[in-house]
Amino acid sequence: xxxxxxxxxxxxxxxxxxxxxxxxxxxxxxxxxxxxxxxxxxxxxxxxxxxxxxxxxxxxxxxxxxxxxxxxxxxxxxxxxxxxxxxxxxxxxxxxxxx
Numbered sequence: 001x002x003x004x005x006x007x008x009x010x011x012x013x014x015x016x017x018x019x020x021x022x023x024x025x026x027x028x029x030x031x032x033x034x035x036x037x038x039x040x041x042x043x044x045x046x047x048x049x050x051x052x053x054x055x056x057x058x059x060x061x062x063x064x065x066x067x068x069x070x071x072x073x074x075x076x077x078x079x080x081x082x083x084x085x086x087x088x089x090x091x092x093x094x095x096x097x098x099x
């Protein structure tokens with residue numbers, strides 16, 4: 001079976017590691033969980049092989065937002081699933097661009 005890549009994007013080292021560990025414990029071994037701390041790093045890896053199957057991203061990133069990552073994923077790997085999580089006030093998040 002071809003491996004699948006899942007990206008975890010979060011600027012906080014501890015939260016990123018915890019999220020990745022939880023996912024690794026629950027997912028089959030053929031899913032590779034990669035961790036990144038910035039939108040730029042996540043966007044740069046989207047085109048690599050094997051393709052990204054899913055992105056789990058924090059909204060607030062040091063060089064953009066999780067919506068930037070989701071938008072880049074929609075273009076690079078349109079079939080990839082995306083999950084956005086955050087502590088930010090939902091009223092501050094402009095989701096209009098994703099529609």
